[in-house]
Amino acid sequence: MHMKKLQPYIIALGIIAIGIGIGRMLGSGNGEESVGPKTRSTRLLEVTEVNNGTVQRDVRMSGKAVALRRIELYAEVGGIFTDAGRPFREGAVFRKGEALFGIRDDVYRNSVLAEKSQLLNQLTLLLPDLLIDFPGEAEVWKEYLEGYSIEAPLAPLPEVRDNRLRNYIAARGIYSKFFAVRSMEETLGKYRLQAPFDGVVTLSNLNPGMLVRTGQKIGEFADPSVFEVQAAVSVRALEYVRPGDRVELRSDDFPGVADGQISRINQAIDQQTQTVGVYIEVADPRVREGMFMYTSIAVPVEHAVQVSRSLLRDETRLFVVRDSVLTLADVEVVAAYGQHAIVRGLSEGAVMLAEPREGLYEGMVLDPAELHFITSKQRQDQ
Known part of the structure; x- marks a missing residue:
């Protein structure tokens, strides 16, 4: 009688146990399927064949905008x-x-007027003597005296071609006083x-x-209409930069580009940076004094290959595969920018590591079946 009462509970517990067992079996099956591809993908090591050629290197130039005409x-x-x-x-x-x-020039202006008055007195005293000693020249000096004004700028003295007359006038201090007054007028203009x-x-x-x-x-x-950006380039890249070249200048302060032109190139090398100054002229209403601007030019690098910068070891070596053995090859880093680097020195057709991987070391033996070859384009897109 008691067994009949317990029978429903026993059946329920059995159903629950069977359900738990089926759930565990399904869970373990799904785990194997998800782990399988990961294990397979992590075993493969991406490598690529070295194809040396011409690589376009972007040389960046930047500097602050300064007004071309500025005093x-x-x-x-x-x-x-x-x-x-x-x-x-x-x-x-x-x-x-x-x-x-x-x-304020009140005091100095009065001094100038006083000197011009003295010159007027000397010219007035000169005229009667000229009528007696040089009657033919007196008329010219009379006209000059009649047009003389203390307030107006000093007019040039009449031209004298006769040496005797020149010495005659100089002896009376006319020339010395005239040039003294003219000098004072120049100072007054300041x-x-x-x-x-x-x-x-x-x-x-x-x-x-x-x-x-x-x-x-x-x-x-x-002058806020024309600016000049002083940038710097390496001596090696200087041969690709010429006065008159058009460039596109950019700034974080406005969208789009501003058209610029290389106006001149310094011939001296900066001793600290070992670069040469390049001056780019730009006329754009969006440009302001002191604005930071930048541009880049494409410079071809011969017999080189572009690689991921993360592949470099000690900045000068790369992993290559020789007879299924990892070897560190010395390379020349021509340029390094962003996530990429341009290197020389790798043998044509050599097998190069194409992805960084933890745990690799020089002399490590690799299974050829674990190597996954990718093309140069795939490498550059990474």
């Missing part, structure tokens, strides 16, 4: 700094010929500086009312 402004005279037509501040635009700034070209103020060190000393830097002025 530093220094005070040649001293005085109180004043603005001209508009404030001399960073970002202010001036056209060619416009006054950039001024320095109190007001004009823009030599259309441009913008990129640096301003002074405010109106400040005292300016002779030789003090006032600011910087630049």
Whole structure:
């Protein structure tokens, strides 16, 4: 009677046990199928045949954009700094010929006017003597005296061809006073500086009312329409770079490219970097002063092969397979950039390792059945 009551429970436990057993069998079968391909793929070692040829090497050039026409402004005279037509501040635009700034010239201007008055007195005293001693030349000097103005710029003195007349005038101090006044006028012009070209103020060190000393830097002025990027290339790649070549300049600060042209190449080698300066001219409204820009040129490398940079051991050796034995071959690394390297020195047709693998060592014996050959294109796409 008790067995009949327990029989349903015994049957249920049996069904559960059978289900667990079937689940374990199915789980173990799926595990074998998933492990099988992995084991097979990890046993194969990718290798490739060396085919030396011409490899295009990208030589990158980069530098900061600097305005092609850019000047530093220094005070040649001293005085109180004043603005001209508009404030001399960073970002202010001036056209060619416009006054950039001024320095108060009241005292010096009065000194110039005083000297010009003295010259006028000397010319006035000279004229009666010329009427007596050189009557034929007096009329020319009379016209010059009538057109003389203290306020206007000094006009050139009448031309003198007679040596006697020249010495006559020089003895009265006319020439020395004339050139002294002209020199003062030149100095007076330095109190007001004009823009030599259309441009913008990129640096301003002074405010109106400040005292300016002779030789003090006032600011910087630049043309924002044309820039120059100073880049550097190795001496070996210099033969592929020529003035006049067009290049495409890029920047992280704007999309697309800016057209540039190599304007000049320095002939001297930088002693620290052993590179040569290349100057690229660019005119693009998106370019700004100090912007970092870069470009690249394709340089052909003969008798070389491109490999993954991760395959290099000690930066100068690669694994090759010789008679089923791993051997480290010495190579010349011509260039290394990003994930790739261009090397020379591998024998044509040699079998080279095409993928990095942990646990490999020189002298390791390989089973030929474990080697998987790939093409050069497959190697380069990796």
